[in-house]
Amino acid sequence: MIVGIDLGTTNSLVAVWRDGAPQLVANALGSFLTPSVVGLDDDGQVLVGQVARERLQTHPQLTTALFKRYMGSAHEVRLGKRSFRPEELSALVLKSLKADVERAFGEPVSEAVISVPAYFSDAQRKATRVAGELAGLKVDKLINEPTAAALAYGVHQKEQTTFLVFDLGGGTFDVSILERFDGVMEVRASSGDNFLGGEDLDDALVKSFVERQAGNLPDASQPLLRQRLRREAQRVRHALGQQDSATFSLRDNGREWCEAYTQEQLRQILEPLLERLRGPIERALRDARIRVADLDEILLVGGTTRMPLVRKLVAGLFGRFPSMHLNPDEVIAQGAAIQAALKARDAALEEVVLTDVCPYSMGIETTQQHGEHFEGGRYLPIIERNCVVPVSRVEQVQTLHDNQREVLLKIFQGESRLVKDNIFLGELSVPVPPRKAGEVVLDVRFTYDNNGLLEADVKIPMTGESHRLVIENNPGVLSREEVAAKLKALEGLKVHPREQQVNTVLLARLDRLYQECLGEMREYVDRLAGEFQRVLEGQDERQIREHRSAVIQRLDELERGF
Template sequence: MILGIDLGTTNSLAAVWQDGRAVMIPNALGQTLTPSVVGLDDQGEVLVGQAARERLLTHPQLTASVFKRYMGSNRTERLGTQSFRAEELSALVLKSLKADAERFLGQPVEEAVITVPAYFSDAQRKATKIAGQLAGLKVERLVNEPTAAALAYGLHEGSPESRFLVFDLGGGTFDISILELFEGVMEVRASAGDNFLGGEDFSELLIDGFIEAVGKARGLSDKQADANLYQALRKQAEQAKRTLSSAERASMELHYQGELLSWTISDSEFLQRCEPLLKRLREPIERALRDARLKAIDLDQIVLAGGATRKPIIRKLVAKLFGRLPAMNINPDEVVAQGAAVMAGLKARDAALNEVVMTDVAPYSLGIEVSEQTAPGRYQPGFYLPIIERNLVVPVSREQVVNTVADNQTALHVRIFQGESRLVKDNIFLGEITIPVPPKPAGQMAVSVRFTYDVNGLLEAEMTVEATGEKHRLIIEDNPGVLTPEQVEERLHALSKLKIHPRELLPNATLLARADRMYQQLLGDERQWVAQAAAQFQAILEQQDEAAIVKAREELKRVLDELEGEGWL
């Protein structure tokens, strides 16, 4: 059985292709969305999902979130006395999804198809595969998130012919893909995106607005200085965003140094503050349409994916940009995971998917650094020569010939980059190799550079010295920030020593974490009600009477729901 996983910035989901359809897998709380949050409880055991998310406010020093943005980098998150890379935190989320799937399916799960943002770099893709390896999953296939969404949408619609754009705005990343469906062939025409733009950025705008309006005058200027305050503000911002979905005004409140700070923002003011982000959303759309040689009017449908597209402000923008309402007949939270399950079914050669063919494109250009002649006999390094240009159908192989620039040059240093900028300093460095060449006059020694880019977004470079036929091959593996095989083994050993909070006890841990958070937020009688209800629940837990625990859990949940509604979901 191959699992389809949407490893998201804010939430992650798992699905499986079963009986001719994508089936969503519930977690230990019976929900399909598992927050991409990892924490340690008071006993040092690992918590993943909603239980960890509830502790973001009460125990920020023991909890990590939004770590997907740092995949493929050397950045670490400190939880108590331990440090974790983004791959390791992601691996713990994947482990949790794997355990949920095995419980749901009643059989071991050893392989998965994992989705990644279309604009994820080579290093970020490798880091995602490493996260799967650390979680005990074989990950041979990565699929771009908007491509997965399009696959789910295409099968759901059942239309023999369609041209549509997938607008995928998640918690931390934004992707655009334009696809064409024709006689069972799903062809990606163009992709574009922004790896640092998502729903979290809209929350940050509200946090910054609150500090600017009422915080600075009270001495609150640095939102990152106090982790507890930041998480309290973040929760208020999330609630304000939800309120603005159906009301013209929303308020944010924060208890700071014995004073209640309050700020109200209108829908129109929020829209004005969002304008820089909305402009960043437009740019990838325009690039993708331009690359696909299409106009907005040529599209049959606009498909929404990602939880952030639930916001009315985003749907209004999409409607304004394209002159029509987007398609909303598939849950935007689940559509990417459904597509991952379809891809898993294709990989497993499920008979129900025999007629489906999927093609994808390289979402960014890949090239090398070259020197350009600025005067007779003078060359300036630092210029970018694309070899594989963005939006070519993958797998793809392309070749360019370069020459030496100095007399009697004995080596050619090839530096590989990803990006669209004219100068390599503005692109992403991927790797390098030095090739020995026979000494000859400048320009007389040629080397052909061939790039091959596969369906997983991984690059292989082959350099051939034309005079000798000698070949040098480089698979881009040692990206800065990507773990080596030896480091992966070391991290596997370290992760195996971590104690994971028992899955069957997660509902209890989640409810108590929610009670602790609400106790910190509330005052007066309401605070005491929460304290008493939580204490009663803990006393019943110690009796280890399952029937009594279930009843007490429902009672505590009822009390918390009355005070807060559905909670921070």
């Protein structure tokens, strides 16, 4: 049996395809929602779901949640005498869902389609596959959450439509633009924030409550008290979705602290977080080259979209009411079950071809020469974000020095123009014939497939030799030695004109625009940033001031044209 699973930050669900429709499977408590919480009891036995969630307040040292946020990293959580990686904790949740299905239908579950946020990196996707394998599941297919939601909404049954999926869950925010035509569902663009969700809204409310009490509370950093505060914040946030006011109440050792909140006060507290939703939406629209008026439908997904504040924001952004006729908590699991049925070629389903995009740009480190000056650490994107996969792209580079005998190709993932701000994926050493600088040309081809594998193929036309590297490791994990080295490097920094706030703000703006733009516009921003950094190196205050004004004027013109 193949099942569809929504492995969520806050809650997880499982569904199967039965009698021509997706069917959610209840857990042992009769609920479709299984909290993504894992703990140990006093005897060291594993607890998963609601029972573990209840013990978050009473046994915080033996219970953990929100581990999905650390997927693809080396982060470990200690429960009692044992340490767990995020993949292991997720595997325990998956194993519990698998047991629920086997109990309900009396047959073994061997395979699963698991949903992931569209903005998950390669490392996070690989970690999700590993979690499935640890749970005893074959995971040939991951499906992006917005794509799963589109399948569940029935958009796949329409002839032709363009729609946006707004997916705000407990821990992540995704926005995807999809187009359906001729039996194909194509993802045009995806964007998001892997650290923005309902849990962050609760944290903001907790912070407000603690600040209002102005030191009257016991130490709020204590794990036990922290969990109680977060749970009360969630209750208050949900209550304010139904009524005009609610009281935040904390009891401890016979004492009680209370604060009343109105819907307007909640809006003010959450406004900075809600404003962060705009950026990914605007980026996805730009990358897809689609105007808001061209969208046929806006789909809401994720439990946090139940909040009136969020729905009001979405309606204001798009000038229309979004579709919300399906349960936002359940829609992703239903879509994953539909994808499982498509994979099993169920006769009741019309075949739909799903295309996807790579959520991040991938490229190499280069050094550029400007007169007598060399500027290293520059990022050359080869596959840019939101290219439809599978995709293959090639770029040419050349040797930098006379009689150079080797080119070390360092591969990165990300959107920043300097490689130090991107994620290192791997490296490939390529021997080259010794010639004058620039005479030896290398064709660097990147090929990226639906399984998240990146193949780097380097060919030297002069000799006909080829060198190949397949990136399969989990990137982005710093060792303790690397962390210590970075801290030591920071201590050695001296004040330089480029550290002045007026210059750092402009550099940050250049980096932001570089990440938001593509193609020729991205190259233009890159040139402006490179020129400004070279002026900073000269440390001539008058020249820096004049050049800064010119760059700001050009960026203002560029942004007005968006």
